[in-house]
Amino acid sequence: MAPVPIIDRDRDGPPPSLEPLFRLLLTLGCARLCGYRGERHIALAAAVEFIHTATLLHDDVVDASDLRRGRDTANAVWGNKPAVLVGDFLFARSFQLMVEDGSLQVLEILSRTAAIIAEGEVxxxxxxxxxATTEAAYLEVIEAKTAALFAAASRIGAVLAERPIEEEEALGRFGRNLGIAYQLVDDMLDFSARPSEFGKSVGDDFRDGKITLPIVLAYARGDSEERAFWRRTLEEGEQGPGDLERALRLVERHGALAETLARARAYAAAAIDALSPFPASPLRRALAESAAFATERGF
Amino acid sequence: MAPVPIIDRDRDGPPPSLEPLFRLLLTLGCARLCGYRGERHIALAAAVEFIHTATLLHDDVVDASDLRRGRDTANAVWGNKPAVLVGDFLFARSFQLMVEDGSLQVLEILSRTAAIIAEGEVxxxxxxxxxATTEAAYLEVIEAKTAALFAAASRIGAVLAERPIEEEEALGRFGRNLGIAYQLVDDMLDFSARPSEFGKSVGDDFRDGKITLPIVLAYARGDSEERAFWRRTLEEGEQGPGDLERALRLVERHGALAETLARARAYAAAAIDALSPFPASPLRRALAESAAFATERGF
Structure with a gap:
């Protein structure tokens, strides 16, 4: 019998974000990589995803977004009130799950990470x-937005297995670098994905005025006339017909997409290197392959 | 030298809510009542107040409120985004403070309470x-909204002092009953306070369509013409000149305010009774007096 595909695009519509799947792989896979054989990592993976879901619910309220990856947002369907309050509830439930688990170390990692995420959003x-956003400022944003929770998910495995702090830190580096690579590719795909594969429309970030690395690089490499274009469309939010196409041409012409991908590959390589303290095994190889896949994916 | 008043109304404008002061008294006072002599209760009192502040920030976004007790809300001054995100940050920081303290029992109490508060808001x-809200449904709402955090603040003291579960539960009953009494009086004052003393304008709840006990009682005791008035003004939100005055007359005529106060006094008495396992002391008397004051205050 042929395997049943997890995601059937005809049935399920636009593909979901791969981000939660990556993070689940980190929480579950890193625990096993550390030799953990129990089941606590499952509830903690849920705790991690509850935090992420809470931030998505609040983000969509904050950004007044009606669509996320082609589907109606919770605030669009039920209004802002339930979206904010259910986010708060998930956040509280996440901490309840951690408390049931009973590890103060895990609570420390995830409460710190939750604070970093909120600070990063501000x-x-x-x-x-x-x-005028610099590459450094952009990296700080995506570290808080994506990499911090990837790093936390990875560290938890070492805590559960009671491994030495060096291994916990190695997994933190693995998750952090993978998270940055993942987000860089996401920001690149926003300008270059094939919409049928990518769950979002191309140009979403541009329309929202988000300053991602492709734009930081294109702006830095552009002439004064191009910079005026970026300021008009992104700072002043004045976008008209043809502007998205021009933005796509500019990031392409300045090699900003290729450069973003190159940076992502460097972070993915650093993620793979961070696994070196762990003996070779099929699981280590699978985690390394996931880091490589994060930069080669088309969606 | 005359003592410096904590609150100078000429200088500070409308009086702040007494609610955080009550809760602080519970967190700090119940710890001392249990014989706790350390300083952990101070950071934990901050953790409790961070949770409360986070819910206020989110409530004002959710209700699109511009004013809270006569002052501009955070969302009115800075917009919804910072208000939601700073709320999330305070929530995360609250858990960080608890993790630093290191008591899984306290974490359990406050994570459960945070979930109850969010559920209650939904x-x-x-x-x-x-x-058609019943008194029972109203009580459920205020238990989650006010009483749960009062109860949690009180229980923490017994946990810190490592007292038996019976004392922890007694303090939980003390805080819960005091919280209900406090909120009942708040809801009564919304119809009867002298505005110069109360930090809010009379009728705020009526204008917001909030169904509090005075209205539940007046509705139950009213005739069909009065019920049509309540439905128009509260369910359909159609309010015109003279409606607030009529609402005030109706809650007064049906004895709904006196009855609300009588219920509040019964809860305050139950709060005081809950202190009976503790030996008589100036601190126990002060806590009992605070419960009595909760129902006699004019603001």
Missing amino acids: HQLITANDT | HQLITANDT
Whole structure:
């Protein structure tokens, strides 16, 4: 019998984000890589995803988004109130799951990470629509937005297996670098994906005025006329017909997409290197392959 | 030298809510009542207040409120985004403070309470503007909204002092009953306070369509013409000149305010009774007096 595909695009519509799947792989896979044989990693993986889901619910309220990856957002369907409150509930439930698990170390990692994520979102508010955003500021944003939770998910495995701090830190580096690579590719795909494969429309970030690395690089490499274009479309939010196409041409012409991908590959390589303290095994290879896949995916 | 008043109304404007002061008294006072002599209760009191502040920030976004007790709300001054995100940050910081403290029991109490508060707010969304709200449904809402965190603040003291579960539960009953009494009086004052003393304008709840006990009672005791008035003004939100005055007359005429106060006094008495396992002391007397004051306050 042929295997049943997990995602049937005809049935399920636009593909979901791969991000939760990657993070689940980290929480579950890193625990096993460390030799953990129990089942606590399952509830903790749920705790990690509850935190992420809470931030998505709040993000969509904050950004007044009606669609996420081609589907109606919770705030679009039920309004802002339930979206904010259910986010709060998931956040609280996440901590309840951690408390039931009973590890203060895990609680420390995830409460710190939750604070980093919220701080990062405030930071992102400040840099939003600012074409003078530097690559360093952009990296800080995606570290908080994506990499911190990837790192936390990975570290938990070492905590569960009671491995030495060196291994916990190695897994933290693995998750952090993989998270940055993942987000860089996401930001690149926003300009270059084939919409049928990617779950979002091309140009979503551009329309939202999000300053991602392709734009940071194209802005830095552009002439004064191009910079005026970026300021008009992103800072002032004045976008008209043909602007998205021009943006796509500019990031392409300045090699900003290729450069973004090259950076992503470097972070993915650093993620793979971070696994070196662990003996070779099929699981280590699978985790390394997931890091490589994060940069080669088309969706 | 005359003592410096904590609150100078000429200088500070409308009086702040007494609610955080009550809760602080519970967290700090119950710890001392249990014989706790350390300083952990201070950071944990901050953790409790961070949770409360986070819910206020989110409530004002959810209700699109511009004013809270006569002052501009965070969302009015800075917009929804920072208000939601800073709420998330405070929530995360609250758990960080608890993790630093290191008591899984405290973490269990406060993560459960945070989930109850969020669930209760969703419940309140469902009952909002529904004049058929029963007294039982109203009590469920205020238990989650106010009493749960009062109870949690009180229990923490017994946990810190490593007292038996019976004392922890007694303090939980003390805080819970005091919280209900406090909220009942708040809801009564919304119809009867002298505005110069109360930090809110009289009728705020009526204008927001909030179904509080005075209205539940007046509705139950009213004739069909009065019920049509309540449905128009609260369910359909159609309010015109003279409606607030009529609402005030109706809750007064049906004895709904006196009855609300009588219920509040019964809960305050139950709170005081809950302190009976503790030997008489100036601190126990002060806590009992605070419960009595909760129902006699004019603001």
